[in-house]
Amino acid sequence: MNIFDTIRKETRDFTGKTAVIEGDAMLSYGRLLSFADMTASSLRAKGVGRFHRVGLLCGDSIDYITTNLAVLSLSAVIVPVSPEQADKEIKEIIERISLDYLIFEKGTYQEEGSEILPSEGLLKKELRILKRNVPALPYAEYYRINPAFIRFSSGTTGASKGVVMSHEAIIERTDAADKGLKITSEDTVLWVLSMSFHFVVTILLFLRRAATIVLCSHNFPESLIEGITRHKGTFIYASPFHCNVMVRSDLLSPWSLSNIRLAISTAMKLPRAIAEEFSAKFGFEPAEAYGIIEVGLPFINLLSGGESREGVGRPLPDYEVEIAAKDTDGVGEIYIRGKGMFDAYFSPWQGQESVLKDGWFRTGDLGRLENDGHLTIVGREKDVINFVGMKVFPFEVEAVLNEYPLVKESMVYGVSHPQYGQLPAAMLVLRNSPSRELDLGDLRRFCYQRMSQYKVPKDFQVVDALPKTASGKVRRENTPH
Numbered sequence: 001m002n003i004f005d006t007i008r009k010e011t012r013d014f015t016g017k018t019a020v021i022e023g024d025a026m027l028s029y030g031r032l033l034s035f036a037d038m039t040a041s042s043l044r045a046k047g048v049g050r051f052h053r054v055g056l057l058c059g060d061s062i063d064y065i066t067t068n069l070a071v072l073s074l075s076a077v078i079v080p081v082s083p084e085q086a087d088k089e090i091k092e093i094i095e096r097i098s099l100d101y102l103i104f105e106k107g108t109y110q111e112e113g114s115e116i117l118p119s120e121g122l123l124k125k126e127l128r129i130l131k132r133n134v135p136a137l138p139y140a141e142y143y144r145i146n147p148a149f150i151r152f153s154s155g156t157t158g159a160s161k162g163v164v165m166s167h168e169a170i171i172e173r174t175d176a177a178d179k180g181l182k183i184t185s186e187d188t189v190l191w192v193l194s195m196s197f198h199f200v201v202t203i204l205l206f207l208r209r210a211a212t213i214v215l216c217s218h219n220f221p222e223s224l225i226e227g228i229t230r231h232k233g234t235f236i237y238a239s240p241f242h243c244n245v246m247v248r249s250d251l252l253s254p255w256s257l258s259n260i261r262l263a264i265s266t267a268m269k270l271p272r273a274i275a276e277e278f279s280a281k282f283g284f285e286p287a288e289a290y291g292i293i294e295v296g297l298p299f300i301n302l303l304s305g306g307e308s309r310e311g312v313g314r315p316l317p318d319y320e321v322e323i324a325a326k327d328t329d330g331v332g333e334i335y336i337r338g339k340g341m342f343d344a345y346f347s348p349w350q351g352q353e354s355v356l357k358d359g360w361f362r363t364g365d366l367g368r369l370e371n372d373g374h375l376t377i378v379g380r381e382k383d384v385i386n387f388v389g390m391k392v393f394p395f396e397v398e399a400v401l402n403e404y405p406l407v408k409e410s411m412v413y414g415v416s417h418p419q420y421g422q423l424p425a426a427m428l429v430l431r432n433s434p435s436r437e438l439d440l441g442d443l444r445r446f447c448y449q450r451m452s453q454y455k456v457p458k459d460f461q462v463v464d465a466l467p468k469t470a471s472g473k474v475r476r477e478n479t480p481h
Helices: 003-010 029-045 064-071 088-095 141-144 167-181 203-208 221-230 242-250 272-282 306-308 394-401 440-449
Strands: 020-024 027-028 053-057 077-081 101-105 129-131 147-154 161-165 188-191 212-215 235-238 262-265 287-292 295-300 319-324 330-340 360-367 375-379 385-388 391-393 407-417 421-430 459-460
Touching: 003 029, 003 064, 003 167, 003 203, 020 029, 020 064, 027 029, 029 064, 053 064, 053 088, 064 077, 077 088, 077 385, 147 421, 161 167, 167 203, 167 295, 188 221, 235 242, 242 262, 242 272, 262 375, 295 319, 295 330, 319 360, 385 407, 391 394, 394 407, 394 421, 394 440
Parallel strands: 020 212, 053 077, 053 101, 077 147, 188 212, 188 235, 235 262, 262 287, 421 459
Antiparallel strands: 020 027, 101 129, 147 161, 287 295, 319 330, 330 360, 360 375, 385 391, 385 421, 407 421
8 A cells, every 4th residue: 555556546537637836836636646756766766765764854845745755656754854953953863763865955954975866857946865874674563564654753751753654544544634624626725834744644635635735835924815815725724823823914804714614723722812813803713623643633623612612622533532540620641542543653663552552542631521522632741842833842952951051950841822832931050150141142042053943942041940859850840831
């Protein structure tokens, strides 16, 4: 089974229909798949084949989609790498996932040892390919699960992992998600999110259903407005940040979204104020989606207003949910099982059977089930900061801060923000230095060189000591909110 072959089969009656629009460039399904075939031939000539892990470092574009499809058609494995990530983070992905190849957009990575990837299937971008010599993997299970994607992620224990998804899992989870999204060939999807973080359940599903995808992430919100007015968009997949921009934009009138049948808000909790203001301006609320990389998209709250706004809805038909170790208010850890579950963690390797218990996945989220089966999420069991849907792990940021010469120790925590979800902030204990000697500009430059900009704390507070437990551990529950 192969997701590319599935897309080709399911769109065979739509070869002349527009698949992707990027500015003035438009590609039909026939041309998109033809371009993917041509790019696959170029990759095959460079040695790319089944089971090879291929990193893709490229901005959102038609070429990004084409290259993804080309790699998948060869039964090689896509490892998304975001251009927004710092060099140190990119190198960590390359090493931890043992990439066999890195395909990168010119200017995003050092070119030494790389070659131009020649292909008539590339529309605009100049891509290069770097072949790496890596030892054979010691775990045989990798070669038995038909892997298609590995999404790099950082665990709360400090051990980074890659979430491995097979072709079969991707087909199952896109089918499962569509029972809520109901995508058809009549849909024109207005896309504003990052494909490096959102691709499997969304872009691949849209292609399977022969929808038209309009890339609106550049020059936002003007590009979105063009998608609405020129291309008559019917479906928006966005984050609360994008929803808020739409509310604030004078370029969008209350009637601008009259053709939109469904607007999905995902990646982070949709603040009540944004939902209400969106509804007041456009006449309907965004539907909130709750996705988990290991599971897929198990919840889409298609209800609106009142109590229903606070939850993520009922599970879609192919999923079950349980609340474990409930307290007196019915709050406990959320467990989920269903179709399209991930197949393994890559580094360190953990097969599905060692992670799931009777098929149940521990989400790390705390929530409760209402009497009508509606799920409400009340917080995270893990210490994760959610900044516009991008996860910031405190220990990761603290490790960088503690490398700064004047910093003795640090504690990173999240501060609630109505538009961005949470902003990372930090308490710092200095090495026998008064606070006036700390150059915050220099500290921020130090951080920007070592991690993504969104992970850098937006506020620093110098303190004499960090709050700690009797055993000497940092006590995070006393951090300001």
